[in-house]
Amino acid sequence: MKPWKLLDTEYLVDAPWLKVAKEKCELPNGKVIDDFYTLWQPDWVLILARTSKGEWIMTEQYRHGTGKIALEFPAGIIDKGETPEQAALRELQEESGYGIEKQCVTLSEASKMRSRTGLDSSTPLRSAQNDTISYLGSFPVNPDRHRGRFHVVFIDNVVKNGCTHFDSTEEIESLLLSDEALQAKMADGSFNHPLQMAGYLKWKLSLK
Structure with a gap:
């Protein structure tokens, strides 16, 4: 072929x-x-962020494509020069006010780790101390006719550590959901973003 x-x-x-x-x-x-x-469209990052209690950081915001309020994981465009991990940490902070503790990998440390080891953005990057940040891969948005890709980053043990920072066009509310509650919302259709569900499935498969 x-x-x-x-x-x-x-x-x-x-x-x-x-x-x-x-x-x-x-x-x-x-x-x-x-x-x-x-x-x-520009590449974007899907952020699977979980607290030490196993609760997922979720957001709710209006989506004009469907004309409805959508329940989603935090996500955002990767800026020029950013790794997916850096974009994930930035967007998570901006959208929800959550981040990682000081002893975990910081933005600059993540960049330095990649430089020292020769890793590129397609290679998983983990904290040297406790596997706080995991890069789960990049995937096509729609292989049929869409050239953009989205990246999936898992961040564990996040904490509320600051204020949100929204763009002038954004109005976002954040909430916490247990894994069981999230799966229930997938089952009843109240969480229905197919690409985000695929990213969650990728995380589930990474546990095996």
Whole structure:
């Protein structure tokens, strides 16, 4: 099986947060598709943050795509130059006011650990002391026609350690859920973000 050959690209939308392209592609059998549409958005990180009591840090905010208030794990765009772990710690603090204790891996320590060991952002990074931060991998948002990816980071034993900091377009409330309560909300449909559920499943599988 061979991949398609890209013959031409025309950007219909070319904005910092979204690109929509009309692509001309040649299939292995010679057939040409003149208008295959693809999407791109910046990579983002999904943050599975848990307290020492085993409670998940969750958020609620309005999502205009569905027109409803959504229950979610914290998440956010990875800024240029950030590792997924750094983005996870920053976004977790900004959205919920939770973070890691001083003896755990800090942002600068995470960067230094990667530099010393030669790890890149696709390699799991763990605390030298207590496995506080675990990188669980990156995954395509939609393999069919979406070029963006999301990364999954697990942070254990987080504590409330500061104030939130929202963008001017954000209004976010945070709450705590036990693992059993979270699974119950998955079952009844009140937690229904498919990519976030996939990230949670990846974490579950990592325990085996």
